Amino acid sequence: MNINQSDLDKKWKESVDAILKRFPERKESFHTSSEIDVDRLYYPENDKDYQDKLGFPGEFPYTRGIQPTMYRSKYWTMRQYAGFGSAKETNKRFRYLLEQGQTGLSVAFDLPTQIGYDSDDMMAEGEVGRVGVAIDTLHDMEALLEQIPLDKVSTSMTINAPASILLAMYIAVGEKQGVPKEKLTGTIQNDILKEYIARGTYIFPPKPSMRLITNIFEYCGEHVPRFNTISISGYHIREAGSTAVQEVAFTIANGMAYVDAAIEAGLDVDAFAPRLAFFFNAHNNFFEEIAKFRAARRVWAKIMRDHYQAKNPKSWKLRFHTQTGGSTLTAQQPDNNIVRVTMQALAAVLGGTQSLHTNSRDEALALPTEESARIALRTQQIIANESGVADTVDPLGGSYFIEAMTDKVEEEVEAYLEQIKELGGAVSAIEEGYMQREIHRTAYETQLRIEKEEEIIVGLNKYKIDEEVNPELLKVDEALERHQKASLQEIKDNRDHDMVVSTLKQLEWAAKKPDENLMPYILNAVKAYASVGEICNILRNEFGEYGI
């Protein structure tokens, strides 16, 4: 055996021993149905390149995962995205999912909330409570989180442009529950760049948006240290039609833009980088997806250590949430989607995800029903508990195919990153429309391949049946918009008006001062029951609006 290799081996075993004290493995030993032992890790004992390219799990460059024992200690967090209608209804669904064994919450907000309009705004017409829960004031947030212990449950919030406002509301609800903000765990998406590229819920132009984001990094670094301050998302880029390589490349380019902005604002890289999280898509091409996750980890680790000179290994680790690919689901023969989701979820697990959302079979038709949402959660539970894939770390590591694919994805991602660097970084590339064009080109090519049947989608362009697709779908109550408006009016009538005006005035003042951190001002306004729309309007006046 090579001497260096054996040293590295020893070092890894030490870190495993350390981790086992904190996170013992789920079982004393793991084995298959034939009583064959399953070891923690399989690796080549005499391979000089192994440490450079793959490394042990939990060690640079994290190709094989960010923890030494991965799912042998703890499964990924099963986190189903949910939210519709009123805060009260959504709260009911959350409590149902927690009872069913879900381990984290994920809040979907309706579009008016995501774009900073109150439910009674003209722009909100027809959209209130449709794709998520409507939140106007702290009152709604209290109802949303009622009886959910914020010291035990971690909450992920898909909120971007007004992320600071919703985070402030979460902090305020925590305080009312007696949970100090230092103890809160969860994630805000807070990734505005991909909104310009692919998702569309932007409000302000890039510059003030980047300021809001670095304000959050700074504030949370000091006061909410366990919260993930951003979830840099490739998911929506992929949904918009990109390839796997584009998904990783554009996401990492965006990640670099956030790091650049925070460093420029005077933050130390190790003060915020450990709280950066990522969010990827799990699509259909099984091995490419697994390779994609492994390559993304390696690319990010190298960038953080070598380019940004981060010292803390936590800054090097790419931690990510995965959601199965919504755009891969078909409205035709919707039960087939369960099978698609299963394979995509398996790819995410074999790729080493930290948390996972599995889509429901009926999402190409409407928001999922309770039954569909349960099957989706059960899919993850079956993979975790029955398949055995979680019993050894990075089971596909060392496969000729997987490693070659991982190398290739990494190489192509780096070529894109070089291209984006030449364009002046992600922000310039977005303003110039580069990423949007690249994604659109791929989306269109995909559509043509499907129409020419060069790409087969079962049930859509092959193996079709005559069917009447009319399954039971979730309906959002038409009266909801009216009720939500009435409830907002009631809050507006009964809150301390002077307090609202003065906190908003202070926010307006702070917004004019580029060096002021806006988080404390937003927190004060939120606690006075100022609405999402009122706060955003103050900021719209100061910052302007993107693309309008």
Add this chain to the structure above:
Amino acid sequence: MAKIRVLIAKPGLDGHDRGALVIAQGLRDHGMEVVYTGLRQSPAQIAKAAIQEDVDVVGLSSLSGAHRTLFPKVVEELKLFNASDIPVIGGGVIPAEDIAFLEKQGIKKIFTSGSSIDELAAYIIDLVGPMKEELTKKISHIGIAVKSLEHSIPFYTKILGLNLEGLEEIESENVKVAFLKIGESRFELLEPTSVDSPIYKFIEKRGEGIHHIAIDVEDIESRIRSLSKNGIQFINTEPKLGAHHSKIAFMHPKSTQGVLFELCEEVGGK
């Protein structure tokens, strides 16, 4: 042929525009001119854009569930601008049970996930085709019933000075015809060859004179289809073989205020 103009619009706050963008490009590749509004358009903005851009059809896309409110609003706004002749179609994540509702509210058709661009393009051509494809671009000929070609032809050649292009017997109609060119069009003189001929019956009933007016069309089958959709009845919905191997079909005078119109597609050029 003027290009079909399409407005693709995203009503409401939904930011998912992959479908809208793919459709826009796909229709462009089908030879249409497509204007895309971008995100977050109000129904009034969409109606205004449709009129300003002088489009033939508006395509709405929504994946947020707001279609029940917003799609009918666009139809209403077009009405307010006196532009209800511009048809509205839609697409996105739209449950089957909402499709009937939307169609009742005046949306012509809903395309859901899995529809192909070809399908959509064919539908649009069909929907707005008659006006655009210049159905009435010229009169192919005016048919005149005569008892005897031999007797009538000299009036056209000698008195009016027209050129006799040729004589032809059309067995399916039991007629002999003579074509006389006048500018871009022709007179078609029809002489019955048997008592079964519709021309014989026509002369019996109304005497000699103008029998029908033939309109030159391209793609007669699709014209028959789209005119039928607009409530026009045909005497024969399957095209028949006419003079010069052209394909012909007659609209029923009941649906054309008493005039017998013939659609005529010249096959293989003049």
